[in-house]
Amino acid sequence: MWKLTRVHDVVEKVSNLLKRDFCMVHLSLEDALNKICGADIVSNKNFPPYMKATMDGYAVRSEDCEEASYTSPVLIKLLPYHIYSGEKISVRIGSGEGVAIETGGFLPEGADSVVRVEDTVRRNSEIMIYRKVSKYENVSLPGEELAKGDVILRRGDLIRPWHLAALEALGFDAVPVLYIKASVICTGDEFVRGKAVPFTRRIVEGWLYEHAIDVKEILIAGDDPHEIASLLKELLEENDIVVLCGGSSLGSKDYSVKAVKKLGPEAHIHGIAIQPGKTTALSSIKGKLVVNLSGLPVAALAGLELVVKPILEKWIGVKYLPRPTVRAKLTKKITVKLGFRGFARVKVFTKNGSLYAEPLTVGGSGSLRSLVLGNGFVVVPEDLEGFDEGEVVEVELYGRI
Amino acid sequence: MWKLTRVHDVVEKVSNLLKRDFCMVHLSLEDALNKICGADIVSNKNFPPYMKATMDGYAVRSEDCEEASYTSPVLIKLLPYHIYSGEKISVRIGSGEGVAIETGGFLPEGADSVVRVEDTVRRNSEIMIYRKVSKYENVSLPGEELAKGDVILRRGDLIRPWHLAALEALGFDAVPVLYIKASVICTGDEFVRGKAVPFTRRIVEGWLYEHAIDVKEILIAGDDPHEIASLLKELLEENDIVVLCGGSSLGSKDYSVKAVKKLGPEAHIHGIAIQPGKTTALSSIKGKLVVNLSGLPVAALAGLELVVKPILEKWIGVKYLPRPTVRAKLTKKITVKLGFRGFARVKVFTKNGSLYAEPLTVGGSGSLRSLVLGNGFVVVPEDLEGFDEGEVVEVELYGRI
Numbered sequence: 038m039w040k041l042t043r044v045h046d047v048v049e050k051v052s053n054l055l056k057r058d059f060c061m062v063h064l065s066l067e068d069a070l071n072k073i074c075g076a077d078i079v080s081n082k083n084f085p086p087y088m089k090a091t092m093d094g095y096a097v098r099s100e101d102c103e104e105a106s107y108t109s110p111v112l113i114k115l116l117p118y119h120i121y122s123g124e125k126i127s128v129r130i131g132s133g134e135g136v137a138i139e140t141g142g143f144l145p146e147g148a149d150s151v152v153r154v155e156d157t158v159r160r161n162s163e164i165m166i167y168r169k170v171s172k173y174e175n176v177s178l179p180g181e182e183l184a185k186g187d188v189i190l191r192r193g194d195l196i197r198p199w200h201l202a203a204l205e206a207l208g209f210d211a212v213p214v215l216y217i218k219a220s221v222i223c224t225g226d227e228f229v230r231g232k233a234v235p236f237t238r239r240i241v242e243g244w245l246y247e248h249a250i251d252v253k254e255i256l257i258a259g260d261d262p263h264e265i266a267s268l269l270k271e272l273l274e275e276n277d278i279v280v281l282c283g284g285s286s287l288g289s290k291d292y293s294v295k296a297v298k299k300l301g302p303e304a305h306i307h308g309i310a311i312q313p314g315k316t317t318a319l320s321s322i323k324g325k326l327v328v329n330l331s332g333l334p335v336a337a338l339a340g341l342e343l344v345v346k347p348i349l350e351k352w353i354g355v356k357y358l359p360r361p362t363v364r365a366k367l368t369k370k371i372t373v374k375l376g377f378r379g380f381a382r383v384k385v386f387t388k389n390g391s392l393y394a395e396p397l398t399v400g401g402s403g404s405l406r407s408l409v410l411g412n413g414f415v416v417v418p419e420d421l422e423g424f425d426e427g428e429v430v431e432v433e434l435y436g437r438i
Numbered sequence: 439m440w441k442l443t444r445v446h447d448v449v450e451k452v453s454n455l456l457k458r459d460f461c462m463v464h465l466s467l468e469d470a471l472n473k474i475c476g477a478d479i480v481s482n483k484n485f486p487p488y489m490k491a492t493m494d495g496y497a498v499r500s501e502d503c504e505e506a507s508y509t510s511p512v513l514i515k516l517l518p519y520h521i522y523s524g525e526k527i528s529v530r531i532g533s534g535e536g537v538a539i540e541t542g543g544f545l546p547e548g549a550d551s552v553v554r555v556e557d558t559v560r561r562n563s564e565i566m567i568y569r570k571v572s573k574y575e576n577v578s579l580p581g582e583e584l585a586k587g588d589v590i591l592r593r594g595d596l597i598r599p600w601h602l603a604a605l606e607a608l609g610f611d612a613v614p615v616l617y618i619k620a621s622v623i624c625t626g627d628e629f630v631r632g633k634a635v636p637f638t639r640r641i642v643e644g645w646l647y648e649h650a651i652d653v654k655e656i657l658i659a660g661d662d663p664h665e666i667a668s669l670l671k672e673l674l675e676e677n678d679i680v681v682l683c684g685g686s687s688l689g690s691k692d693y694s695v696k697a698v699k700k701l702g703p704e705a706h707i708h709g710i711a712i713q714p715g716k717t718t719a720l721s722s723i724k725g726k727l728v729v730n731l732s733g734l735p736v737a738a739l740a741g742l743e744l745v746v747k748p749i750l751e752k753w754i755g756v757k758y759l760p761r762p763t764v765r766a767k768l769t770k771k772i773t774v775k776l777g778f779r780g781f782a783r784v785k786v787f788t789k790n791g792s793l794y795a796e797p798l799t800v801g802g803s804g805s806l807r808s809l810v811l812g813n814g815f816v817v818v819p820e821d822l823e824g825f826d827e828g829e830v831v832e833v834e835l836y837g838r839i
Contacts, residue, residue, distance in 0.1 A: 070644050093689060122626060123633025140689070141628055182735075182806045189810055197836065198644025199809040202735050205637040206806060225523060227542055232524025236606040243471050243599025288494060288541070334583075334603050356838045361762040405583045405607065408600040409590055435598065437757045 052351040056324030063211040075213035083180035088144040096148035110165040151175035193354035219278035265296035283332030285316040314339035339380035365394035372423040379417030382407040412436035453752040457725030464612040476614035484581035489545040497549035511566040552576035594755035620679035666697035684733030686717040715740035740781035766795035773824040780818030783808040813837035
């Protein structure tokens with residue numbers, strides 16, 4: 038018989054025992070997209086560092102040109118320089134002076150604005166300005182793109198494209214990343230004998246990858262507690278997480294959980310109040326996370342989504358983006374045993390402009406069909422027995438409507 | 439002066455001229471995650487193919503065991519076989535007969551249920567059954583995981599972990615994928631001279647990658663229309679999409695759009711009614727997509743999000759997942775020129791249990807700060823001049839609240 042632990046308690050108990058000495062690597066910007074940032078990164082300078090021209094023209098002092106107009110142009114003496122994009126010259130312009138500058142060039146000392154080339158007429162080393170400019174006109178200010186002190190990333194953030202752009206602008210060529218390694222063991226003599234394929238591994242592998250966990254190896258082991266334990270022990274040397282898939286129930290041939298127990302876990306919780314996925318087990322072995330998932334695809338996914346995800350967030354500090362959600366009206370009731378957190382697959386569709394969610398109970402709780410034919414899931418909290426037909430529920434979408 | 443085209447019209451006009459002879463590759467299941475499926479894939483068989491035991495025990499005919507009880511057990515004669523997980527034997531069991539079977543073994547002809555080993559007592563080649571079994575008890579039915587005719591994937595779907603599990607279950611070891619290739623040219627003499635880094639490329643590269651487009655090369659070209667045109671021509675040979683980043687405006691040194699025109703596009707629309715990103719241009723050259731984006735990071739992202747994304751959906755038929763959205767109350771007004779589709783960055787936060795969105799106008803329209811410091815954007819439709827302070831708007835989230 039099962040003694041079941043609620044998700045909240047499992048997450049608390051297991052997360053607190055896990056070690057936090059993660060491997061930190063410095064990845065080049067090319068390789069860092071969607072990885073987990075390993076440290077707070079704060080801008081240590083203003084970007085751009087100086088006032089920068091946003092138009093081609095002449096860097097001037099706006100006070101010299103305040104009176105310029107088409108009928109009464111202002112004469113400015115040009116210094117013998119040309120400031121190219123990205124360049125700075127160490128010259129200070131004085132009253133009545135200006136310098137030719139390109140878009141992207143840095144204004145010289147003394148200048149505070151740029152008069153556009155089309156508002157001027159040049160005569161050798163002088164220009165006539167036919168339109169007034171205000172202070173900071175046609176200029177981007179220091180720190181406009183990024184200011185000193187701006188927090189670009191915090192530890193645990195997933196690194197997105199704009200973060201990489203900001204890091205590159207500030208001159209970083211690498212970024213510290215938490216490198217969390219996981220391996221997977223699929224157990225079953227039928228897999229060893231080639232009589233079946235452990236297809237649930239694809240769900241585990243894909244889920245881990247999409248949660249910024251690096252999947253090192255996916256192995257197969259027979260129904261032998263010694264073989265599983267020795268493989269698990271070996272994998273724990275090199276990984277932060279080992280997931281065992283299959284053999285998680287209480288039957289005589291369910292050796293995966295027995296193998297975990299052999300290695301003397303500091304924490305070991307077998308039986309979680311989720312539906313499906315009751316047979317999930319979570320353990321800490323020498324501070325590393327060991328997960329026993331059901332071999333059934335949906336029960337495995339429920340274990341990952343409902344239990345492993347909050348553990349990763351609490352343990353590693355990673356901040357996953359929420360899934361898109363919609364509110365939809367149930368076409369049939371969803372029932373879950375009281376005290377269990379439910380993971381119900383649904384197919385959301387539009388009819389007469391309204392959103393409906395059809396619960397997919399096809400093929401039993403472990404069926405792949407419900408995942409493949411559906412596009413979302415509804416999480417039922419522990420204090421509810423489900424939702425009634427016609428009730429409007431929040432659906433997390435994993436596919437298009 | 440600009441003549442601006444609305445997003446809807448650009449998408450219609452350009453998409454229809456683009457060629458649809460995409461490269462199709464067959465990727466192994468390991469490599470296909472989050473790629474674009476290239477063909478409809480329908481299950482051509484039932485999985486499991488036969489009734490399968492979900493418990494260890496004995497495969498029997500339920501009609502023989504209907505009367506079994508603890509006080510009046512039923513005697514069944516065992517045939518001399520043992521059906522292992524994943525195995526099938528070609529024997530038909532008759533009335534009063536049964537066969538030992540493991541979880542995952544296929545039932546022999548004649549059997550329709552499995553009696554659990556714990557509900558029996560074995561005596562040599564006979565078992566006493568102490569508990570009745572109903573038809574299909576402890577059995578999963580043919581097609582329960584996947585039924586013949588089930589649509590696993592449609593052309594254009596992004597391939598998710600459960601799709602890969604389904605394909606593996608059905609015996610596929612590869613999947614047809616649309617292989618859409620893109621390259622990027624960043625233009626600017628300052629980049630060639632090493633005076634600045636074209637950091638907007640990180641946004642373009644990351645965006646394309648996250649939209650299942652394969653980024654082949656990211657190159658730099660100087661402000662020379664011949665150089666840009668020749669590079670573009672070369673890249674068009676090998677790519678479906680070429681993105682030019684920078685030099686998209688109307689200034690004398692904005693050579694990127696001029697370079698595109700040199701190659702005689704079938705369609706060329708320069709100036710899109712989006713804010714920021716007005717200088718975006720979309721073209722079709724020999725049926726391939728050429729995109730001119732602003733060199734400014736937010737304007738480039740607006741061009742990708744508001745214009746390129748719907749073109750990819752229409753042209754390639756790819757079905758992107760929606761971003762997560764929340765409804766939040768604006769802390770300040772958002773203003774956009776009437777007739778423009780606006781792309782306003784906001785920072786969503788929680789205060790006293792309510793969600794607020796603070797429009798980020800820091801550093802002008804092109805500023806990276808607004809992206810890095812924000813976590814979402816609000817799209818303002820063309821017929822609105824914006825949203826008022828206090829108005830509740832839909833925010834697409836790109837970061838955590």
